Amino acid sequence: MKINLEKLKxxxxxxxxxxxxxxxxxxxxxxxxxxQAIIAEExxxxxxxxxxxxxxxxxxxxxxxxxxxxxxxxxIIDAVTIPVMAxxxxxxxxxxxxxxxxxxxxxxxxxVLTPADVFFHIDKRKFVVPFVCGAxxxxxxxxxxxxxxxxxxxxxEAGTGNIVEAVKHMRLINRAIFELQRMDEEKxxxxxxxxxxxxxxxxxxxxxxxxxxxxSRNDVVFEEYTLGEIITGIYEILLEIRELGRxxxxxxxxxxxxxxxxxxxxxxLGADGVFVGSGIFKSSNPPxxxxxxxxxxxxxxxxxxxxxxxxxxxxxxxxxDIFKLSEEERLQTRGV
Amino acid sequence: xxxxxxxxxxxxxxxVLATKRALKNLRISGEVVATRRKGVVSKSDAVILPGxxxxxxxxxxxxxxxxxxILQLAxxxxxxxxxxxxxxxxxxxxxxxxxxxxxxxxGLLDAKVKRNAFGRQRESFQVPLEVKHVGRxxxxxxxAPAIVEVGKDVEVLATLEDFIVAAKQRNVLGxxxxxxxxxxxxxxxxxxxxxxxx
Numbered sequence: 001m002k003i004n005l006e007k008l009k010x011x012x013x014x015x016x017x018x019x020x021x022x023x024x025x026x027x028x029x030x031x032x033x034x035x036q037a038i039i040a041e042e043x044x045x046x047x048x049x050x051x052x053x054x055x056x057x058x059x060x061x062x063x064x065x066x067x068x069x070x071x072x073x074x075x076i077i078d079a080v081t082i083p084v085m086a087x088x089x090x091x092x093x094x095x096x097x098x099x100x101x102x103x104x105x106x107x108x109x110x111x112v113l114t115p116a117d118v119f120f121h122i123d124k125r126k127f128v129v130p131f132v133c134g135a136x137x138x139x140x141x142x143x144x145x146x147x148x149x150x151x152x153x154x155x156x157e158a159g160t161g162n163i164v165e166a167v168k169h170m171r172l173i174n175r176a177i178f179e180l181q182r183m184d185e186e187k188x189x190x191x192x193x194x195x196x197x198x199x200x201x202x203x204x205x206x207x208x209x210x211x212x213x214x215x216s217r218n219d220v221v222f223e224e225y226t227l228g229e230i231i232t233g234i235y236e237i238l239l240e241i242r243e244l245g246r247x248x249x250x251x252x253x254x255x256x257x258x259x260x261x262x263x264x265x266x267x268x269l270g271a272d273g274v275f276v277g278s279g280i281f282k283s284s285n286p287p288x289x290x291x292x293x294x295x296x297x298x299x300x301x302x303x304x305x306x307x308x309x310x311x312x313x314x315x316x317x318x319x320x321d322i323f324k325l326s327e328e329e330r331l332q333t334r335g336v
Numbered sequence: 337x338x339x340x341x342x343x344x345x346x347x348x349x350x351x352v353l354a355t356k357r358a359l360k361n362l363r364i365s366g367e368v369v370a371t372r373r374k375g376v377v378s379k380s381d382a383v384i385l386p387g388x389x390x391x392x393x394x395x396x397x398x399x400x401x402x403x404x405x406i407l408q409l410a411x412x413x414x415x416x417x418x419x420x421x422x423x424x425x426x427x428x429x430x431x432x433x434x435x436x437x438x439x440x441x442x443g444l445l446d447a448k449v450k451r452n453a454f455g456r457q458r459e460s461f462q463v464p465l466e467v468k469h470v471g472r473x474x475x476x477x478x479x480a481p482a483i484v485e486v487g488k489d490v491e492v493l494a495t496l497e498d499f500i501v502a503a504k505q506r507n508v509l510g511x512x513x514x515x516x517x518x519x520x521x522x523x524x525x526x527x528x529x530x531x532x533x534x
Contacts, residue, residue, distance in 0.1 A: 001466050001494065008463050012462060014517060023388075041437060081437055105457035105479070129457060130457065
């Protein structure tokens with residue numbers, strides 16, 4: 001059959017969400033160079049996240065964290081056959097467009113980098129490339145899905161090697177879905193209004209300073225969308241979640257996974273797969289760690305396998321106590 | 337009828353749901369089981385290898401003994417289907433990407449596949465495709481492979497430009513695209529009936 005180019009459709013929601021579905025049950029590993037990318041591919045990673053520095057080093061170095069050097073990302077794209085993802089700053093449309101032009105397979109609009117916009121995330125529907133975004137709650141997840149994210153991941157607390165925040169975020173989302181399934185349409189609409197209000201914050205702040213009245217439903221508040229349209233969009237997503245009993249896109253765990261048992265724990269809590277950031281290449285034996293985490297995700301409900309793959313792995317990354325981090329040091333509070 | 341979906345990695349749930357709908361449409365009573373362990377495929381009447389990452393799925397099915405069970409089932413004439421990554425695994429020969437990553441293949445379909453034949457994710461597409469025995473079908477290609485050569489026993493079911501994107505060799509069906517991502521179950525129905533026709 002000859003391809004009729006007019007009938008070919010690119011970047012549809014089906015294709016973007018479909019890409020994320022192909023990652024299910026897999027481990028996506030942060031890598032900073034070609035050697036690490038090859039180790040990840042050989043260990044059975046379903047994709048790699050090309051970075052300049054892993055989150056633990058971003059934390060240690062401080063300063064503004066930006067999109068990785070495209071040259072480095074290109075080298076990794078050329079080195080492996082599995083998909084390559086890369087991070088852009090929250091709201092940084094230009095970085096995202098550059099990554100799309102580079103041929104990155106999925107963009108992580110990530111709180112691990114320094115946010116570029118305190119009001120808005122990227123309107124991801126306008127891109128051909130799919131996006132993944134972090135979330136701490138159902139509200140954050142639903143806003144990102146409304147903006148066009150094809151995949152959600154827990155934010156956790158990246159670069160700490162401490163699973164506690166990822167567990168917290170997964171539990172908060174699961175509990176909210178549980179509540180949603182016991183709500184009628186009227187209550188769900190009220191929740192949609194609450195979730196949508198975040199988009200009106202900029203307009204609301206400016207109007208208040210200017211002594212104008214409250215933001216109305218007919219006001220355009222984000223890109224070309226009125227507040228009313230956003231509420232309706234979010235309401236429809238909430239109804240879909242109630243129907244499905246889960247998010248309508250793939251939901252991965254991220255932000256603190258350091259050991260095979262951590263990965264298995266997140267799968268048991270309902271994650272569709274796992275991102276491992278600093279956990280692999282900050283451990284004492286990256287190739288073995290990478291393989292062990294892949295095995296642990298596949299056999300998350302088989303304790304004997306988790307025990308076996310965890311044997312003699314050497315030192316996990318050192319890790320940080322979340323409660324000793326100041327508010328500014330917490331990456332998860334970025335981009336709500 | 338019992339249909340096993342190899343569930344080690346990929347869009348397993350989508351195949352479970354599509355197969356359940358197809359069974360219902362055909363009025364066949366049966367169950368659909370996703371499995372990550374050996375012992376299930378060997379007790380099934382048909383098996384599906386889903387989409388996902390072929391490098392990952394290959395490692396896991398060969399290390400866990402599921403690969404041998406698929407081979408035995410195929411030898412017994414039971415229907416075997418692979419979509420996207422599943423097509424790669426069913427094939428006999430791979431391209432340099434398959435070789436470079438040392439991806440082990442099952443070799444059930446006498447075909448040579450090219451991984452990521454259409455490009456990266458931004459080049460992924462959907463298109464109405466003419467599929468033999470099925471008709472026009474909205475086909476979703478995601479970083480899809482394609483078949484570049486087939487042996488004489490292979491029936492070509494669909495082509496796109498110079499590539500073969502659906503092919504059948506007796507009871508083995510390989511597709512470069514993802515019928516499980518749309519609500520149209522005709523390909524799953526065609527697959528479930530392969531056993532009857534032989």
